[in-house]
Amino acid sequence: MTSPTSLHPSAPGTGVTNMLTFDIEEWFHANYDDVVPDRSKGSGFRSHMDKLLELCSETGSKATFFVLGYIGEHYPDVVRAIAREGHDVASHGYAHELAYKQTIDVFKADVKKSVDILEELTGTKIIGYRAPSWSIVESNLHYLEALEELGMKYDASIFPVKTFLYGIPTAPTEIHKPRVNGRTLGLYEVPMSVMKLGGRNIGYSGGFYFRFFPRFVVKQAIRSANRQGNSSIVYLHPREIDEKEHKLDLPMKESFIHYYNVRGTYAKLENVLRSFRFTSISDHLKRHYGLET
Template sequence: MATLIRNAMTVDVEDYFQVSAFAPHISRDSWESLPCRVERNIDRILELFERQNVKATFFTLGWIAERYPAMVRRIVAGGHELASHGYGHLRASDQTEVEFRQDVSSSKAILEDIGGQQVLGYRAPSFSIGPKNLWALDTLLEAGYRYSSSIYPIQHDHYGMPDAPRFSFYPNGNDKLLEVPITTVRMFDRNFPAGGGGYFRFFPYALSRWFLQKVNRDDSSPGIFYFHPWELDPDQPRQAGVGLKTRFRHYINLHRMEHRLQALTRDFRWDRMDNIFLGQK
């Protein structure tokens, strides 16, 4: 075991056609007619976590939960935390305050009704809370959330807040809602992504492992790792007409993801977000 520190394992529960980068190519009106693959992929993840004795947090779309309530209940029955990813994968930065309040309130209510447990956490689609919409964190508090994991302190062409704290903090001067940023490594006066997603598929596994070990060892802090169910699915339908950069980011090394995830769950200790950051246990 690489470290005694418990790191947070998280899953952003959405299907392949709901990815933000595909939004210009796949209309929301077509979602109902597209073949869903999220349930089979979630079941693979649950089996892997059970084998490796991993407990995780599943940030789940309300749209998905409404259509797959039995899957949501299997997540809860496995001892995992159910958290919100919003309703329909709309970026927080693309919503007004009224729209955002409705989005996070409705998704919370849907998940709590189906899962039968209180929903305390939220993650914005595409890490879409940043300097221009920090009001969203106050809205989350008003809606009854206890923590957010919506800020990625890196420079990225679609998201990021590189000047944000690298580790958990209370934003906007309150001590009621905790923000838990995605993990980064500080080197050469900049933050490097170390929390999963496409970077985990792009980087060699040894580098990703070293990044997380460095955070545990040098910063004495837990890491936050995230991935999506579609990242374990190399046979998912391929989208036509998407740009080269989007195609590269989405499809690179999908066939290696499950093996790398098995190694990651073996090499580190893992737990739910609420257990680590809210002291639920």
């Protein structure tokens, strides 16, 4: 049997462990105002989750699963399986609503609803959150205070890029405790990984970016970050490993972003997980930042 060390070689001279995350939602969970998906079609969600959990087990990888409260209600056995396998269960909100389109009270209630569902299923305290579609931006950065009030120990919602849907391009790219309204919060911000391309921050290790860039580019970017002593964060959605999953009827640009190269995603993920060490966000914070839970 291959040992964990030989299975997950780090970049030369580093020993850095990276972070693996999944946003757990159905194929129809998206944020396009004019798109009304036919939810009666069903989905391959259960098989996707079985496949992801099996891959994590085979590669010795631990992950943080950001789970919608909706998923907890409809697939409680899946959430229990995630926890049983020793992975972190964290909140992705309840129904995949954009945080910056919610009032702070609605946002807080939405997160709490999801947390209550997930804690009941797992029997453990939920300490992490990621906003749907990276929807913590400059205009609602103060929503992090609501997460702090709910007892969250970390947030992973900020993408230090700028797109038509999300991003804070000037945000710190390293893990930090953010300052909001003149004070430093008690939770950690774990921003998504970026690389410099043409003088601008761009993602490389999750979602569209993971699917768009060739495998060697993704792996080289992870190695480069590791050589500098930095961890990379990989993130994907269950739908991204199955080209046969139902698809939303989207305009050309949005469809390209949502579905480009889904066919090759699982093989690329498997290769990356076998090439580097991966752990959950909470484990990383405990080991390197002294997080207490």
